[in-house]
Amino acid sequence: MDRAWIPEGVQRCSAGAFYSWMALWLFVLGAAVTTALLILWKGLNQTNMNDYFGFGAWITADLGVIALGAGAFFSGFLTYVLRIKELKALINFAVIIGFICYSSALLILTLDIGQPLRGWFGYWFPNIHSMLTEVIFCITLYFTVLTIEYVPLILENRKIYANPVAHTLSHNFHEAMAIFAAIGTFLSFFHQGSLGGMYGVLYARPFAFREGFFVWPWTFFLFIFSAISVGPTFTILITMILQKVTKKRLVPRESLSVLAKIAGCLLCGYVIVKIADTYYWATHILPARGLTFAEQYHGYQYGLWLLFAEIGLCGIIPALILITRRLRENDKWLVLACALASIGVVLNRFIFTVQTLAMPVYPFDKWYIYFPSWQEWVTSMAVVAYGAVIISLSYRYLPVFPYERDLNPPAR
């Protein structure tokens, strides 16, 4: 039925199977859109946030997907600026994942502000001292760059490409892609950093506060480092999942291994500086405010296990797997390492977002527990459905993987 729209020389499932698959995800997405409308209509009282937890599941989801989407800019940097040719097989898909992550972050942010209709005030009345202003500008600009990187791929759809205007446009976009990759890298470095800076500058919140270099707290650099370490692992993870679902090899194994090796080296570096940062925080920053390290953790929900899970289980272990050639060459170990690293970065963003606010600053105050409402869960989880829809459509109709035909020769 849609054969003419499918790239030449590749095998796709039947239209019926595809539309059934899409119907499932669109149903989930529809539920999320309905919930989002409920929130816009009734207000943020539909969430479980309050005046202690001004930030909650949505900001965690935002920061999480933005960190995971860093695979797009960093792969772009490696492919177009450092010219690592093996990554050409992956770059289109990395851009799509980045596009999904950033667009969903923007959508969630719109939902998360109390006055969505005033969202444009961020551009109109910018406070140059606020890290959030930097975030607003950089995310919007980088999302524009990602759209520019995604558009040529859409224009390469078999039917669209037949149009001479689309053909020329796509060609010219490709010519300029290295420039966009460089711009994207610059913007991304800043907003990943600004997101970390958002917490590090909270000097009256000892859990998050960090000193730093010039106007940037150390969290600025830690967030960049963690994003470039983990972003590529998420790209690998989603690629592996797609290969499993489609039962095809879409990317040469060597490409995944090269990216995994780079991510592993970066993750090792990140874990070392994260441990150093935690040590300095515990021994200098907290005591200066009359607080102890032990006071920063409480009970089960905010226990010390979070720190061990983040740095140990989801930091050191995946780093060791990824830098060990024998392990990263094994698909199961690679998936495990990428999944752990991805969970780790989301955990890190959760800790900075929620635990910062949960920790009582007054000596006469107590810990409060935050658990998202079903409305927050549904809208946050919608990112998965949204991602599945975009990836499914892109995989079926766009030439996302340049080596797919070579890796999957037609059966005789």
Place this chain on the structure above:
Amino acid sequence: MSEHHEVASKEKYGMVIDLDKCTGCGACTVSCLSENNHYVREDESDKLRSVAWMKVYKVTNGEPFPNTKVAFIPRPCMHCDHHTPCVSVCPVMATDYNPLTGIVSQIYTRCIGCRYCVGACPYHARYFNWWDPVWPEGMHKLLNPDMSPRMRGVVEKCSFCNHRLQKAKDKAYVEGRRDLKDGEYVTACAEACPTRAITFGNMKDPESAVAKLIKSPGAFRLLEKLGTQPKVYYLSNESWIRESGDNALGRKKTARPA
């Protein structure tokens, strides 16, 4: 952000609360609610969503009966004077530090409701409007015309009854004066306190009651180690109350919230 805005001004308003005089009656909270056009929801049991610009914390010395001691800590916005945490983080400049008066105020019509300021404030003095304000039938006629009500989705906070400063200045202008007399501009909470525990005034006027009280030996501020330099001071002769105001390494935290 006062270090960025230091200007020659004869005014810097502050508050002193004598905790040894405070009975925890809550008159300050009620007068604040009334003065600043707060609405009260049918169910206010969720205190983490309940707006109270002047919140009264109850603390105890942690000792068992009969040695138990109780104190009340009324907590308005601290109007932090050094690198005001909420001002620097606001992405749309909806939070304002007035360098002429030292008052930190919120521009409700500019606030986008991102709540970054709520997270930045260690004193929990900022409140988000989770619901639209609703008053009982006919009560809107009793609202204070000098104070704008806030809409759903924006953050609000104690403004040191800034509108009262405008009124006092207008009166002084009509009388041909440029400067206000001590006590001419006071907040609603200070006016309502039955034990006169709250004193408000110009800290830069050496003759003002506030300027004298902040030099008292029992004066302290909440969470001073953070370096926010609050303009709200507390007085107490009880050392355990003064110690409750800040974190100290190794000290047993005995104080409890209300």
